[in-house]
Amino acid sequence: MMDRQKIVLVACGTGIATSTVVGQKVETLLAANHVNAKVIQCKITEVGSYEEQADLLVTTTILSRAYKIPVVKAVNYLTNINPGKIDQEILDALK
Amino acid sequence: MQIKIDEDLILLGLKGKEKEEILSQMADKLFQCGYVKDSYKSAVIAREKVFATGLPTASYGVAIPHTDIVHVNEPTICMARFEQAVDFVIMGEETETISVKLAFMMAMKEQHAQLGVLQKLMAILQDQTALAYLAEEKNKRDIKSFMLDKLGIEEK
Numbered sequence A: 001m002m003d004r005q006k007i008v009l010v011a012c013g014t015g016i017a018t019s020t021v022v023g024q025k026v027e028t029l030l031a032a033n034h035v036n037a038k039v040i041q042c043k044i045t046e047v048g049s050y051e052e053q054a055d056l057l058v059t060t061t062i063l064s065r066a067y068k069i070p071v072v073k074a075v076n077y078l079t080n081i082n083p084g085k086i087d088q089e090i091l092d093a094l095k
Numbered sequence B: 001m002q003i004k005i006d007e008d009l010i011l012l013g014l015k016g017k018e019k020e021e022i023l024s025q026m027a028d029k030l031f032q033c034g035y036v037k038d039s040y041k042s043a044v045i046a047r048e049k050v051f052a053t054g055l056p057t058a059s060y061g062v063a064i065p066h067t068d069i070v071h072v073n074e075p076t077i078c079m080a081r082f083e084q085a086v087d088f089v090i091m092g093e094e095t096e097t098i099s100v101k102l103a104f105m106m107a108m109k110e111q112h113a114q115l116g117v118l119q120k121l122m123a124i125l126q127d128q129t130a131l132a133y134l135a136e137e138k139n140k141r142d143i144k145s146f147m148l149d150k151l152g153i154e155e156k
Helices: A018-032 A044-053 A075-079 A083-093 B019-032 B040-050 B115-125 B128-136 B140-151
Strands: A006-012 A037-043 A056-059 A071-073 B010-014 B061-063 B076-089 B097-107
Touching: A006 A018, A006 A044, A018 A037, A018 A056, A018 A075, A018 A083, A018 B115, A037 A044, A044 A056, A056 A083, A071 A083, A075 A083, A075 B115, B010 B019, B010 B140, B019 B040, B019 B076, B019 B097, B061 B076, B076 B128, B076 B140, B097 B115, B097 B128, B115 B128, B115 B140, B128 B140
Parallel strands: A006 A037, A006 A056, A056 A071, B010 B076, B061 B097
Antiparallel strands: B076 B097
């Protein structure tokens, strides 16, 4: 039986700009590592409505509260400063 | 809808001591040129306070202020080079700031259509040659051509 498809939330303040860029990076990373997961892009304020079924939150914003799922901060994907560290954090969180 | 690069939205030597002054002038310009609604200005200033957009690069800080698509008429990017560096909070941080010399105020209209342009804009932030050019060049027409080329936009 296949593993259940995991759900990765990618969130930023507006849900349109940085999360679009980061979401693409995450999708590429997951595909390259054969991780069965779906990426949902949203505003950070919308995370609550997805949190129950999601496995991981990847975000470029500050965190206004604690989340039930692991959180990876991904601003460095935008500036390309040590992106390998974020790659590893995401993959580890989905193991 | 294709993103436009408008020479009138390239602001060189923009004056301002606080980020609000800078954001306000950039938003006014976007509004005067018809790209955004009058609600954009207060929205982009409010959003910057909650979701900061300062980004450290290898050369100098760059900010990418933006806000919700509902405030936008037509997608574009307003570029401003500041007369003097202004502190912006770093994206994803609560209080830590970065000294910013250049801002790209994005007026975005659709969620996914602009992925290519956004990716290329982020690539500029990682390109020290491009950042050095944008910090020095005085000719707006040349800057516009440079941006069109870097963002992969073909002018119609």
